[in-house]
Amino acid sequence: MARARAPLAVGRQWTLIRGMSACAHSHASEPGLHGDGLDAAMAAAERRCGEIGERLTAPRRRVLELLLGSGQPVKAYDLMAGFGAKGETAKPPTVYRALEFLARTGLAHRIESLNAYMACRLGEARHAAGFLICDCCGATREIEPLGAEAVQHAARSSGYVLTAVTVEAHGLCAECAAA
Numbered sequence: 001m002a003r004a005r006a007p008l009a010v011g012r013q014w015t016l017i018r019g020m021s022a023c024a025h026s027h028a029s030e031p032g033l034h035g036d037g038l039d040a041a042m043a044a045a046e047r048r049c050g051e052i053g054e055r056l057t058a059p060r061r062r063v064l065e066l067l068l069g070s071g072q073p074v075k076a077y078d079l080m081a082g083f084g085a086k087g088e089t090a091k092p093p094t095v096y097r098a099l100e101f102l103a104r105t106g107l108a109h110r111i112e113s114l115n116a117y118m119a120c121r122l123g124e125a126r127h128a129a130g131f132l133i134c135d136c137c138g139a140t141r142e143i144e145p146l147g148a149e150a151v152q153h154a155a156r157s158s159g160y161v162l163t164a165v166t167v168e169a170h171g172l173c174a175e176c177a178a179a
């Protein structure tokens with residue numbers, strides 16, 4: 001049975017990151033997932049949670065939906081504000097707990113330098129993540145970081161137990177660099 005889903009705040013102006021430093025040139029890209037693409041990603045997340053014995057509860061679902069719908073890094077307070085379909089905001093612990101779960105299970109990544117979260121679009125399991133971040137428009141792309149294995153190997157041999165390996169690279173996206 002298809003579960004009714006609250007509409008996403010599509011086209012909503014995230015307080016963001018994107019628009020943080022308003023660049024005058026326009027960007028055509030619409031990287032978020034909607035419709036069938038979003039449904040497929042949510043179904044995959046549901047399966048993955050089942051495989052690892054976790055539950056994608058309603059708040060976890062909603063936060064992941066918002067992250068996937070944005071396709072870009074989103075700050076926790078934007079997730080709180082966009083949480084309810086009819087504009088009701090969520091309590092901070094609800095969103096923070098959901099984010100902690102999504103980051104722990106690899107469904108999303110925390111980007112420290114932006115103090116924001118982004119849905120994972122690459123991995124089937126928890127993995128080291130790399131991000132190319134545009135400091136002009138905020139466009140952020142997840143990549144597979146080279147060298148992550150060396151970090152993990154060094155950690156193992158030093159007795160460190162890692163919870164996350166994230167590479168955050170700042171600069172200009174192709175559009176901003178060409179503008």
Ligand SMILES: [Zn+2]
Nearest residue numbers: 120122123129
């Ligand atoms: Zn990822």
Ligand SMILES: [Zn+2]
Nearest residue numbers: 134137173176
């Ligand atoms: Zn840019």
Ligand SMILES: [Zn+2]
Nearest residue numbers: 023136137176
């Ligand atoms: Zn720009």
